[in-house]
Amino acid sequence: NAGVMQNPRHLVRRRGQEARLRCSPMKGHSHVYWYRQLPEEGLKFMVYLQKENIIDESGMPKERFSAEFPKEGPSILRIQQVVRGDSAAYFCASSPIRQGVTEAFFGQGTRLTVV
Amino acid sequence: DQQVKQNSPSLSVQEGRISILNCDYTNSMFDYFLWYKKYPAEGPTFLISISSIKDKNEDGRFTVFLNKSAKHLSLHIVPSQPGDSAVYFCAASGTTDSWGKLQFGAGTQVVVTP
Numbered sequence: 068n069a070g071v072m073q074n075p076r077h078l079v080r081r082r083g084q085e086a087r088l089r090c091s092p093m094k095g096h097s098h099v100y101w102y103r104q105l106p107e108e109g110l111k112f113m114v115y116l117q118k119e120n121i122i123d124e125s126g127m128p129k130e131r132f133s134a135e136f137p138k139e140g141p142s143i144l145r146i147q148q149v150v151r152g153d154s155a156a157y158f159c160a161s162s163p164i165r166q167g168v169t170e171a172f173f174g175q176g177t178r179l180t181v182v
Numbered sequence: 183d184q185q186v187k188q189n190s191p192s193l194s195v196q197e198g199r200i201s202i203l204n205c206d207y208t209n210s211m212f213d214y215f216l217w218y219k220k221y222p223a224e225g226p227t228f229l230i231s232i233s234s235i236k237d238k239n240e241d242g243r244f245t246v247f248l249n250k251s252a253k254h255l256s257l258h259i260v261p262s263q264p265g266d267s268a269v270y271f272c273a274a275s276g277t278t279d280s281w282g283k284l285q286f287g288a289g290t291q292v293v294v295t296p
Contacts (some may be wrong), residue, residue: 070284071225100282109186109286110226123283158225160282171282173225 070094071161071174072141079180080149088144088177092161099142100171101134104156116142150182185209186274188287196295201259203290205272208253214272216284217246217257221270229270230257262294 070093070173080086092099097118102110112126127134129162131149136142146153156178187206195201203217213234216224232239232246232255237245245258259266270285 098282102284102286107288109188109288110273110284111286112283115282126283160225163284171228173227175223175225 071096071159071172073157073159073174073177075177076175077178077180077182081182082150084182085154086146086149088146088157088159088179089141090144090159090161090174091141092159093163093172094173096161096163098162098171099136100160100162101142101144102158102160104158104176106155108157110158113144120163126138146179147150149179151181154179186272186285186287188270188272188290190290191288192291193212194293194295195262197264198261201257201262201266201294203259203270203272203292204280205255205257206253207274207285209274209276209285210253211262211276213277213283215246215248215255216273216275217244218271218273218286219266220245220271220289226271227242233271235281239262246251259292264296266292267292267294 071093072091100115101113104110114127114134115123131147133145158176160173162173185208215230216231220226230241230244230246232248248255249260269291271287271289273284
């Protein structure tokens, strides 16, 4: 668990601002997944990325949300013009190869609060 | 559309006794099921999984049972220990889903009392 680093751990944004959440996968991992947990709910899949490729973004809201995983550096989940409903815990997971979800390790999450 | 349901939001059990957590699903395309454990302010940690070709998988104190006809799975923890106090999530994936796409239940908060 400790190997996947997410920052910041807590992020407060005013409505209309942009939020950038970063995820550094475990060393050697080239697959990254983003999940969102709303209060009192389970985690919801958002997007699956490989380096420089979006594999599955079927869980991403159509507007304001984007994700990238560049060749160098962390994966970024970007939320533009945040609204109160974006307040949630955002979790990133990474895995070394495309072989079974049990290979994925989750980070500690970023708790976004929109005020 | 909640395809994975954990209908018990909380469970209290005495130390040493068995904890039984239940999970129901609606999508018959799900073929792989997992249980995760989550402590406050931490990410989920994988516990145990089961493929749809099996009806039972055991790993130490943790056993998962799958009843495909009922679209139901359960996690048994025996004996329960204080360190087991956490939120437990049931998750599922299907043949039509991409590798990392899991459907999670809402979780069950387990409290193990001395």
